[in-house]
């Protein structure tokens with residue numbers, strides 16, 4: 001969360017006039033790390049490699065029109081939030097409308113005044129960071145620092161659609177702390193919160209791929225979204241998780257089944273061979289994992305169960 005505030009901003013200048021680039025670089029190096037591209041193709045490659053925090057974009061590039069690049073970046077969900085400021089000497093009629101219609105944040109007129117450039121860039125970087133921070137907070141569980149339910153609900157839709165589209169396996173696991181009511185009743189809610197945090201730390205450390213998600217699903221229940229992960233891979237990861245949590249050896253309430261705090265896990269996998277349409281409903285995989293979790297609870301807790309995903313034909 002803090003990184004959005006403390007990170008040195010990455011600014012990309014896109015202009016074919018090297019004198020403009022040199023002047024801008026000198027001004028902006030006091031604000032952040034500055035990269036530059038002399039044409040659109042180079043710029044798009046650099047943006048793809050690492051998303052900048054702000055782009056200063058010349059309207060009249062030699063290869064692709066600046067307005068077209070801006071429109072393209074705004075249509076891509078991965079780059080849509082990057083503030084784009086046009087630099088231009090073009091003040092023909094209708095120019096302002098065009099700039100804002102394609103989604104630019106602002107424009108700066110040439111000849112460039114370093115103080116104006118600096119002020120505008122700082123303002124837009126500050127807006128951008130504030131939005132990023134709010135977005136992170138809105139998607140983070142404040143007790144455990146894991147992704148929250150809102151983040152999970154968004155991500156499962158994206159990953160389920162992606163898995164259907166590219167015929168890639170996807171596993172969802174639900175992980176529930178066993179007899180947590182007894183823990184709270186015996187040790188109190190503050191100790192209960194500490195226990196939740198300890199378990200959440202293990203969960204966060206168990207998923208290693210950047211596309212994996214560990215989320216607090218609600219109360220004492222957590223969830224994993226594991227893209228590119230089939231049943232066998234998921235079983236290994238989840239079995240290890242089960243034993244790691246037991247080995248934390250967090251003393252449970254005296255009336256609990258196990259001496260140490262344990263979890264029950266249910267999981268289900270979307271396997272490409274079962275996919276008959278890209279319109280299947282993502283809720284099915286959560287329901288399947290939930291049924292498997294119920295089975296783990298029924299079979300004595302501190303165990304994991306798998307429930308195969310039966311995909312119903314999508315309603316037309």
Ligand SMILES: Nc1nc2c(ncn2[C@@H]2O[C@H](COP(=O)(O)OP(=O)(O)OP(=O)(O)O)[C@@H](O)[C@H]2O)c(=O)[nH]1
Nearest residue numbers: 176177178179180181182184189192193219220297
């Ligand atoms: N301390 C604390 N307790 C919570 C939190 N969220 C949910 N709980 C507690 O978690 C407990 C869940 O109890 P139940 O749903 O009965 O389930 P359980 O006792 O874990 O039993 P099984 O799931 O069947 O193993 C309740 O006592 C909730 O109050 C929280 O944020 N902090």
